Amino acid sequence: MLLLKDLPSTNSLLKLVARYPDADVNAIQEFATILSVTSDLSVALDKLLNDHGLMQGRWWILVLLLREDNLTSSPSALAEKIGVTKATMTGFIDGLQREGLVSRLTHDEDGRKLQIKLTSLGEEKLDEVVPDYYRKVGALMSVLTEAQRATIIETMKILGTNIDAMK
Amino acid sequence: MLLLKDLPSTNSLLKLVARYPDADVNAIQEFATILSVTSDLSVALDKLLNDHGLMQGRWWILVLLLREDNLTSSPSALAEKIGVTKATMTGFIDGLQREGLVSRLTHDEDGRKLQIKLTSLGEEKLDEVVPDYYRKVGALMSVLTEAQRATIIETMKILGTNIDAMK
DNA sequence: CCCCTATAGTTAGGGCCCAAACAAGATTAT
DNA sequence: ATAATCTTGTTTGGGCCCTAACTATAGGGG
Known part of the structure; x- marks a missing residue:
């Protein structure tokens, strides 16, 4: 940004x-x-x-895949959820696949689609990074009181719903 | 981001x-x-x-130059203030110079230094963009009450001073 | 069946941003 | 004065992120 x-x-x-x-x-x-x-x-x-060899784009993909029941999703769906274009997602998946953290699988019924699956290596990576991420985000937010946390979220959401005011 | x-x-x-x-x-x-x-x-x-043919990196450079007394600063100083590397600044200035919004001038006393100067075209560009920017930022922030604005800034600053908690 | 359109994903080319290596001028130490 | 060091700015090569154009598959209407 x-x-x-x-x-x-x-x-x-x-x-x-x-x-x-x-x-x-x-x-x-x-x-x-x-x-x-x-x-x-x-x-x-x-x-x-x-510190864990990741970057934000790749990180969110891994987290999203972990949420899925079979650790699998499509490039389009991932792009939509993360808020990037399909072209950008292609690049992210290229990088993750190169490092063995996800794999590209063909879709049985629809020849256009791919299934992006978190590999066991990808799971290991998450098991390494997520606790660290959780601990540090927790440490950051803990400097605010409960009231401050509630208020800033509420205010941010108001701002977020009024971004059209900038158009 | x-x-x-x-x-x-x-x-x-x-x-x-x-x-x-x-x-x-x-x-x-x-x-x-x-x-x-x-x-x-x-x-x-x-x-x-x-909408005005600018991007954030270039925008902040123009704004910073306008603040200077003689509309002039050095690449290093600009990079420092904006929070990018000198290498990035070189690229920004290349782009702005290509569009005629700033010029590179040599420094009289120190052969290493450059003086980046806002051109009259650059000033015209700011006179076009700044009022629009001010108006829209004002419209965005106006959806918050005075109290909300004061509180979110205070809370943000607390977060900002505790970013080390993430290290 | 064939054409038209929609959808999924990739490629190409550009600006943003960094770290590392570099060139050239300035400063400091010996 | 000369060598070591520091500072300024650039280049190179990489990942991020976009738009536009492309390929390939799917689905619907004639």
């Missing part, structure tokens, strides 16, 4: 307001703060996964 | 807990929600910028 380590100071924002008078300085600063913090969260997650 | 349109249902999380008993299900679900919503925010910002 993005970045911006150096959040705009109020002073430099005032300069921008002088140039663009209609700006809601607080809103901009708040928006930038949210993006900046979550960018850092995403980077921290990347590091965690990287 | 990442994705995950299809947030883990509590049911499928229970299956994970059966496999990994120590997991804090709430923490995981909350973490995923935060990442998911901000991913959507980032996508919305991408769209906004894309």
Whole structure:
């Protein structure tokens, strides 16, 4: 996603307001703060996964496959759930297959479809990474009180349902 | 950043807990929600910028340059502030220069350094995009009350200062 | 049966982003 | 003054992610 380590100071924002008078300085600063913090969260997650030789795209595929009854799903379904295009999913599966974490199986009834199956090596990888992931996410969130956690989720969901306001 | 349109249902999380008993299900679900919503925010910002032929990396460079007194900064300083590597910055500047929005000037005293300067075309581009950006970010944030805005920022900052908990 | 359309997956080409290796100029130590 | 070191910026090669165009299979209507 993005970045911006150096959040705009109020002073430099005032300069921008002088140039663009209609700006809601607080809103901009708040928006930038949210993006900046979550960018850092995403980077921290990347590091965690990287320690296990994974990256976010590949990670979510493994987790989704583990949820399936027979550890199997289709590229299209995975792409839909993760929110990437089918083309991107092809690349992810290429990488996972290269490392032996998933396998491509043909579909018996529909010649167009593939079945992506978590291999036993993939299961082992999850058994290695998931506890670490759970422990660290738990540690992160534990710095917030129950009330703070409930409130931030509620507020984020409100923001999420109003993203159309940016269109 | 990442994705995950299809947030883990509590049911499928229970299956994970059966496999990994120590997991804090709430923490995981909350973490995923935060990442998911901000991913959507980032996508919305991408769209906004894309309407003006920009992308996030290039956008922040222009904004940072506008803040400078003489509309000038160095690649290293820009990379530092935005939070990308110098190599990435080289690519960004290549693109912006190709489009005539910034120019590379040599540094008088230090032969290693460059001065990246916002061109008049770059200023015109900002005058076109910034008001739109401000208006839409303002519209997004306006769906929250003052109290909600204050609280989410405070909570985000707490999370941000405790990212080391994930290490 | 054949054509038309829809769906599943891949390929090609581009921008984003990084780490590692590099070139050139500046600084410091001896 | 010269060698070692640091800093600045670029290049190279890789994974991520998209859109557009493509291939192959499936399904429906004539």
